[in-house]
Amino acid sequence: MNVLVFASRKGGxxxxTLAAHLATYIATPERKTLLIDADPQGSLSFWHRIRGTENPALKHGSRSLADALKEAKREGFDWVLIDTPPNKSQVVVEAIKHATLVIIPTRPSLFDIAAVQDTIAIARELRKPYAAVLNGAPAKRHDAEAPIVSDARGALNALKVPVWAGQVTHRADFSMALAEGxxxxxxxxxxxxxxxxxxxxxxxxxxxKAVQGAYRNARAARSAA
Structure with a gap:
């Protein structure tokens, strides 16, 4: 079972948004998908009520994520996406502890780039793979990134932060889709x-797949030693 954790100390x-859009993309009959809304703000839960269907399924609440994940595994879920609150609380730490991959959305701004460092520190301490995703970015022109996006990417690279090569652009379709569930x-x-x-x-x-391959190779090397 793969666990994607969406984490960032920066609100907004x-x-x-990314958790909802990715969950609906991932969820197929072959990929049973669960959302866990661990953010007290409850944005995912609100969207899920508008959606009115259990595909993807949703559980809400931040108590005992370990138990929720064990139950999800028993129920045969292939993918679990966890939305977390914008802070460094124990809920965030516990979610990252169970992550297969931590996704750190960041808008291309000074404050956002500064805020991601706290989340990165937790992921590094727990030795969990992570990657930043530039979100809410200005649209490209002639296939070229806006200067503010290039600057943000450069700042993250300078911090040795893995960054997705693409971007999620600020588009009305993202908001309009969520409004329709x-x-x-x-x-x-x-x-x-x-x-x-x-x-x-x-x-x-x-x-x-790369992380899992590296893990399997490491286990094989330990067994052969």
Missing amino acids: SGKS EGAEEFDPESSAADEIGRLWTAIDRSI
Whole structure:
């Protein structure tokens, strides 16, 4: 079972939005998917009520994430996406502790780049793979990133932070889809918003397979020693 944790100390970074759009993209009959809303603000739970369907399923509450994940595994979920509050609370630490991959959304601004460092420190301390995703970015022009996005990417690279090569652009389709209880792919499969979520999912899937491959190789090396 793969666990994606969306974490950032900065409010408004887009954790809930990315979790919702990715969950609807991931959830297929072959990929049983669960959302866990561990943020007291309850944005994911609100969206899920509008959605009115249990695909993806949702559990809310931040108590005993370990027990919730054990139950999810017993129920046969393949993917679990956890939305966390914008702070460094024990809930965030526990979620990261159980993560297969930590996704750190960040908007291309000075305050956002400064805020991600706290989340990165937790992931590094717990030795969990993580990656930043530039979110709410200005649209590209002639396939070139806006200067503010390039500067943010450079700042993250200087901090030795893995950064997704793409971006999630500030688009009306993302908000309009959520208002309908949908993800970008469901709202308009041909849209640029759906394409960006698809590209992000491909990168996440590739990263997790690489992490799992490295883990298997390490175990094999230990067994042979």
